[in-house]
Amino acid sequence: MTKPFNHVAIIGLGLIGGSIGLATQAALPEARVTAFDASEDVRDRARQIGLAHEIMDTPAAAVDGADLVVLCVPVRAMGEAAAALKGALKPDAIISDVGSCKASVAEAITAALPGQTVIPAHPVAGTEHSGPDAGFAELFRNRWCILTPADDAPAAAVGQLSDFWAAMGARVEIMEAKHHDLVLAVTSHVPHLIAYTIVGTASDLEDVTRGEVIKYSAGGFRDFTRIAASDPTMWRDVFLSNKEAVLEVLQRFSEDLSALQRAIRWGDGDTLFDRFTETRAVRRSIIEEGQDDARPDFGRRDHSGAAKDQPPKN
Numbered sequence: 001m002t003k004p005f006n007h008v009a010i011i012g013l014g015l016i017g018g019s020i021g022l023a024t025q026a027a028l029p030e031a032r033v034t035a036f037d038a039s040e041d042v043r044d045r046a047r048q049i050g051l052a053h054e055i056m057d058t059p060a061a062a063v064d065g066a067d068l069v070v071l072c073v074p075v076r077a078m079g080e081a082a083a084a085l086k087g088a089l090k091p092d093a094i095i096s097d098v099g100s101c102k103a104s105v106a107e108a109i110t111a112a113l114p115g116q117t118v119i120p121a122h123p124v125a126g127t128e129h130s131g132p133d134a135g136f137a138e139l140f141r142n143r144w145c146i147l148t149p150a151d152d153a154p155a156a157a158v159g160q161l162s163d164f165w166a167a168m169g170a171r172v173e174i175m176e177a178k179h180h181d182l183v184l185a186v187t188s189h190v191p192h193l194i195a196y197t198i199v200g201t202a203s204d205l206e207d208v209t210r211g212e213v214i215k216y217s218a219g220g221f222r223d224f225t226r227i228a229a230s231d232p233t234m235w236r237d238v239f240l241s242n243k244e245a246v247l248e249v250l251q252r253f254s255e256d257l258s259a260l261q262r263a264i265r266w267g268d269g270d271t272l273f274d275r276f277t278e279t280r281a282v283r284r285s286i287i288e289e290g291q292d293d294a295r296p297d298f299g300r301r302d303h304s305g306a307a308k309d310q311p312p313k314n
């Protein structure tokens with residue numbers, strides 16, 4: 001176990017920043033937690049619900065004296081958020097982030113803060129909700145947090161950040177940034193694009209079906225609508241920042257979709273049956289790994305902060 005951080009500063013107090021604020025106060029009671037958000041409304045709300053010990057009105061005040069700074073803003077705002085900290089940081093402060101893609105974010109933060117130790121991270125945990133009221137302390141429990149340090153990153157700093165995320169309840173993995181971006185394009189980014197597409201297509205078809213699409217939506221379509229309700233700013237930024245990997249995975253996806261289309265056209269039941277058998281096995285292995293708690297009702301909070309539902313047992 002490395003030395004825990006004495007003072008954690010959070011920039012951006014939405015779902016992820018707010019959850020880190022709550023989880024840090026719960027898991028590391030000795031640490032001081034300060035924060036800043038660019039929106040005055042968010043800062044006011046964050047003070048009311050206690051997302052940090054102190055919410056400051058400037059980014060410089062929030063990071064003053066901090067030994068860990070976590071940037072929790074949309075990925076294309078990371079460079080600007082980092083630049084706003086210039087001159088206000090302790091020289092030995094570790095700068096991290098939670099962005100959903102890593103190569104472009106690492107580049108932007110490192111360019112904005114030359115000479116500072118930057119260790120990018122991505123907690124692979126979230127919901128379709130955003131904003132300060134969406135945060136909850138248990139979000140990271142038993143979920144992966146992927147760190148993508150540069151080759152020359154100080155091992156002690158990587159160890160300290162790993163221990164911080166372990167204290168948040170996460171399982172920590174180290175990965176190369178470009179590899180992270182390809183893996184997440186497959187497991188998170190393209191699935192979101194597919195959800196946005198099918199829900200958009202169904203909504204366009206409403207003209208033809210006169211309200212029946214929404215009325216009879218159940219099961220599969222409902223699951224897609226949950227994902228397609230995710231924050232537009234966050235996801236616009238993810239697709240534009242992880243363009244190369246997303247386009248590569250989409251190319252493969254459209255070839256596979258064409259193969260299924262062809263099987264349907266030619267009545268090739270074996271191809272369909274074999275594919276669906278393979279995909280069922282993927283689902284079962286995810287459940288066996290215990291990675292199935294991001295489902296629709298798990299982790300939602302009512303206004304008192306109490307959990308509404310627990311994950312159903314499989």
Ligand SMILES: NC(=O)c1ccc[n+]([C@@H]2O[C@H](COP(=O)([O-])OP(=O)(O)OC[C@H]3O[C@@H](n4cnc5c(N)ncnc54)[C@H](O)[C@@H]3O)[C@@H](O)[C@H]2O)c1
Nearest residue numbers: 012014015016037038072073074075099100126127130131
């Ligand atoms: N939502 C998820 O499921 C999820 C999961 C893992 C990682 N992430 C990543 O976490 C980051 C934050 O996502 P979120 O879901 O918490 O978003 P969110 O919309 O809930 O919160 C983002 C906050 O950042 C603030 N902000 C924007 N620009 C700023 C700036 N320059 N300085 C200070 N504050 C600024 C906004 O006012 C907002 O309150 C993103 O990079 C996203 O890719 C999201």
Ligand SMILES: O=C(O)C(=O)C[C@]1(C(=O)O)C=C[C@@H](O)C=C1
Nearest residue numbers: 100123124125126127128188294
């Ligand atoms: O559970 C959800 O709603 C999510 O979308 C979470 C999810 C994901 O795709 O797994 C979304 C983006 C993040 O970068 C990490 C996690």
